[in-house]
Amino acid sequence: MSAVxxxxxMLDSETKAVETPEDHxxxxxxxxxxxxxxxxxxxxxxxxxxxxxxxxxxRFDLMAQLDKxxxxxTLSDVSKRMMVSNGNVTGLVERLVExxxxxxxxxxxxxxxxxxxxxxxxxxxxxxxxxEHETWIADLFADLTPKDxxxxxxxxxxxxxxxxxxxxxxxx
Amino acid sequence: MSAVxxxxxMLDSETKAVETPEDHxxxxxxxxxxxxxxxxxxxxxxxxxxxxxxxxxxRFDLMAQLDKxxxxxTLSDVSKRMMVSNGNVTGLVERLVExxxxxxxxxxxxxxxxxxxxxxxxxxxxxxxxxEHETWIADLFADLTPKDxxxxxxxxxxxxxxxxxxxxxxxx
DNA sequence: CGAAATTGCTTTAAGCCTAAAATGTTTCCG
DNA sequence: CGGAAACATTTTAGGCTTAAAGCAATTTCG
Numbered sequence: 001m002s003a004v005x006x007x008x009x010m011l012d013s014e015t016k017a018v019e020t021p022e023d024h025x026x027x028x029x030x031x032x033x034x035x036x037x038x039x040x041x042x043x044x045x046x047x048x049x050x051x052x053x054x055x056x057x058x059r060f061d062l063m064a065q066l067d068k069x070x071x072x073x074t075l076s077d078v079s080k081r082m083m084v085s086n087g088n089v090t091g092l093v094e095r096l097v098e099x100x101x102x103x104x105x106x107x108x109x110x111x112x113x114x115x116x117x118x119x120x121x122x123x124x125x126x127x128x129x130x131x132e133h134e135t136w137i138a139d140l141f142a143d144l145t146p147k148d149x150x151x152x153x154x155x156x157x158x159x160x161x162x163x164x165x166x167x168x169x170x171x172x
Numbered sequence: 173m174s175a176v177x178x179x180x181x182m183l184d185s186e187t188k189a190v191e192t193p194e195d196h197x198x199x200x201x202x203x204x205x206x207x208x209x210x211x212x213x214x215x216x217x218x219x220x221x222x223x224x225x226x227x228x229x230x231r232f233d234l235m236a237q238l239d240k241x242x243x244x245x246t247l248s249d250v251s252k253r254m255m256v257s258n259g260n261v262t263g264l265v266e267r268l269v270e271x272x273x274x275x276x277x278x279x280x281x282x283x284x285x286x287x288x289x290x291x292x293x294x295x296x297x298x299x300x301x302x303x304e305h306e307t308w309i310a311d312l313f314a315d316l317t318p319k320d321x322x323x324x325x326x327x328x329x330x331x332x333x334x335x336x337x338x339x340x341x342x343x344x
Numbered sequence: 345c346g347a348a349a350t351t352g353c354t355t356t357a358a359g360c361c362t363a364a365a366a367t368g369t370t371t372c373c374g
Numbered sequence: 375c376g377g378a379a380a381c382a383t384t385t386t387a388g389g390c391t392t393a394a395a396g397c398a399a400t401t402t403c404g
Binding site for chain 1: 194205209210329
């Protein structure tokens with residue numbers, strides 16, 4: 001869009017803001033592109049995890065959270081970190097306990113709370129997968145320069161903050 | 173990480189590249205941030221669609237594809253565009269035909285092919301939802317300047333290309 | 345032509361995911 | 375103390391999603 005039409009739009013939005021809906025096509029395109037990138041990479045990672053380790057992405061993600069918390073986490077913590085619903089975590093944990101990757105126990109001090117940890121097996125398997133996973137990610141982003149990476153980090157941080165603010169406004 | 177340790181790492185990677193695995197922590201963090209942004213926005217849009225229009229995000233996405241194709245699309249086209257599996261589209265279309273939003277017919281020239289279109293109802297409802305949806309997206313990205321948007325578009329295009337190349341390498 | 349490969353779609357089995365309601369536990373505070 | 379509110383988790387109902395197998399129609403090519 002040209003500087004001239006920008007100018008016209010600005011005039012419009014000042015002179016008859018109510019009648020002329022603003023144009024947000026650029027933001028819409030940005031959102032679709034963001035979604036495409038994520039879907040593309042996520043699908044690739046999902047497929048590789050399945051092929052190489054016969055593990056699903058949600059299981060891997062959950063183990064990744066627990067690997068960073070040697071003392072374990074509550075289900076609520078996991079739910080917030082992974083940004084998924086509580087009920088989702090319940091089922092996921094169920095299956096990972098079943099397969100011997102997770103240990104789950106009720107908190108001594110609060111009987112509402114379930115604390116989960118990686119078992120020795122779970123930790124070993126996760127570390128093995130994570131090492132390879134990191135090389136996949138590196139390869140998927142291989143064409144970005146270190147400067148690109150820094151700049152993307154910065155802009156995505158700004159995006160995240162903006163979206164969180166908007167979400168808070170709605171809940172407000 | 174300090175400039176000094178950067179330097180040490182670089183020396184390492186030159187002197188004993190095979191033994192010392194390269195550090196891809198930055199790319200990993202970028203990927204997690206990308207995923208966080210998408211999950212955050214997607215969840216917000218999902219919730220608003222449900223609250224305002226009692227429609228699911230996948231249904232909305234499918235209708236969005238069809239709105240851009242007045243002459244209809246085949247299920248394969250939809251599957252590729254939405255980057256989801258074939259079977260997924262089958263079920264989604266089933267429910268949208270059931271609710272009267274989609275029209276589905278077998279191609280005259282190739283009896284394998286199913287062509288789907290928005291019905292009049294489907295198109296009207298979609299347009300109504302899309303108008304509001306666009307304002308949500310604008311609000312979610314509100315803190316980004318036009319320059320930020322342009323720069324993100326550019327970097328995400330580069331990211332997409334990089335990931336596609338990596339995916340092709342694996343399949344290759 | 346006609347067998348083999350390809351293509352478009354559906355089915356199947358399993359798992360993922362959400363929103364909302366239900367259950368049991370703890371905390372708050374009058 | 376004791377009821378109300380808040381909290382952590384599970385359950386429920388419905389829908390989404392995938393990978394893989396299966397089916398039918400079409401295309402390819404010897």
